[in-house]
Amino acid sequence: SDSKLAYSVGVTLDRFIKMKQDDFPFASGELSQLLRDIGLAAKIVNRETNRAGLANIAGAFGNTNIQGEEQQKLDVIANIRFTRALTKGGEVCAIVSEEDDEVIDLQNSSGKYVVAIDPLDGSSNIDVNISIGTIFSIYRRVTPVGSPIQPEDIMQPGRNQVAAGYVLYGSSTMLVYTTGHGVNGFTYEASLGEFFLSHPDMKAPQNGKIYSINEGTYNHFEPGLREYLENCKKLEYSARYIGSLVADFHRNLLKGGIYIYPATTKSPSGKLRLLYEANALAFIAEQAGASAIDGEERILDIQPSSLHQRTPLYIGSIEMVKEVGALIKKRR
Numbered sequence: 001s002d003s004k005l006a007y008s009v010g011v012t013l014d015r016f017i018k019m020k021q022d023d024f025p026f027a028s029g030e031l032s033q034l035l036r037d038i039g040l041a042a043k044i045v046n047r048e049t050n051r052a053g054l055a056n057i058a059g060a061f062g063n064t065n066i067q068g069e070e071q072q073k074l075d076v077i078a079n080i081r082f083t084r085a086l087t088k089g090g091e092v093c094a095i096v097s098e099e100d101d102e103v104i105d106l107q108n109s110s111g112k113y114v115v116a117i118d119p120l121d122g123s124s125n126i127d128v129n130i131s132i133g134t135i136f137s138i139y140r141r142v143t144p145v146g147s148p149i150q151p152e153d154i155m156q157p158g159r160n161q162v163a164a165g166y167v168l169y170g171s172s173t174m175l176v177y178t179t180g181h182g183v184n185g186f187t188y189e190a191s192l193g194e195f196f197l198s199h200p201d202m203k204a205p206q207n208g209k210i211y212s213i214n215e216g217t218y219n220h221f222e223p224g225l226r227e228y229l230e231n232c233k234k235l236e237y238s239a240r241y242i243g244s245l246v247a248d249f250h251r252n253l254l255k256g257g258i259y260i261y262p263a264t265t266k267s268p269s270g271k272l273r274l275l276y277e278a279n280a281l282a283f284i285a286e287q288a289g290a291s292a293i294d295g296e297e298r299i300l301d302i303q304p305s306s307l308h309q310r311t312p313l314y315i316g317s318i319e320m321v322k323e324v325g326a327l328i329k330k331r332r
């Protein structure tokens with residue numbers, strides 16, 4: 001019965017957040033409430049995702065976003081759901097979203113937190129029923145609460161994150177997050193409407209035999225990267241590329257592996273966005289004993305200069321990231 005199921009699968013996300021709040025002696029519970037708000041939005045988007053094909057919410061929305069991408073309906077729906085949940089929650093003063101050209105100023109004079117979000121990651125996979133995700137980063141604003149939002153509240157390096165996480169709408173729906181005290185994974189039990197702790201204290205293998213990269217633009221990769229990929233092939237590693245960053249990242253975190261989205265001539269700074277893709281996953285990676293660089297420096301040390309700026313991303317098992325970084329440096 002459901003009650004037995006609930007008991008047997010252990011602690012819920014809400015109870016875990018409450019338990020872990022003790023890690024923050026000064027926390028007045030706003031961050032906990034913010035994480036709960038994100039959990040709620042994830043449940044709502046999960047339901048929309050699971051019925052996209054039936055409820056005529058698959059397909060293109062008919063807009064092109066600031067990224068130059070054709071927005072999918074689910075991109076827009078997920079963006080509305082998350083921004084609404086964060087607005088209602090009351091802890092957030094500003095939101096940076098992949099789907100909004102400018103910063104969303106919530107005019108919330110008591111909001112302490114800034115959230116950067118990719119509401120729907122892997123949009124090209126929505127209509128073909130392949131796993132997709134949501135990625136979020138949480139910062140504390142640096143200017144006084146109640147004063148107008150300033151650029152320095154938004155343009156913070158990834159090392160300033162107070163929390164980060166992702167939702168993976170896959171064969172099961174998971175929420176994985178960190179507040180700087182390790183990484184914990186929760187699996188959604190739809191019949192109970194709850195996320196339950198399923199992957200406590202996640203740690204990435206130091207090394208791996210899986211590499212994830214879109215080799216379509218191989219001819220435009222720099223020499224050190226091409227050498228690294230040749231080594232992977234000599235060692236007969238597995239090539240696994242889903243086209244949804246969250247799904248590729250999650251598999252590599254659990255099994256060991258590296259995900260690479262390099263600079264190419266077409267996209268000289270790579271495709272992935274620093275504020276709401278690379279920074280969040282880099283924080284999680286480092287908290288799980290893995291690593292994330294842009295080809296030479298630590299992702300979390302990059303000082304952002306523009307809202308939607310892109311960065312090359314090499315992220316995953318620490319030995320693999322070290323190796324590709326050394327080859328890139330040697331061949332530059």
Ligand code: AHG
Binds near residue numbers: 098120243
């Ligand atoms: P988004 O759907 O949020 O725009 O992100 C898509 C990203 C990432 O999820 C994925 O790994 C990558 O784009 C795939 O890019 P390519 O199709 O160029 O390989």
Ligand code: MN
Binds near residue numbers: 069098
């Ligand atoms: Mn997109």
Ligand code: MN
Binds near residue numbers: 245277
């Ligand atoms: Mn994305």
Ligand code: MN
Binds near residue numbers: 075098119121123
């Ligand atoms: Mn997206």
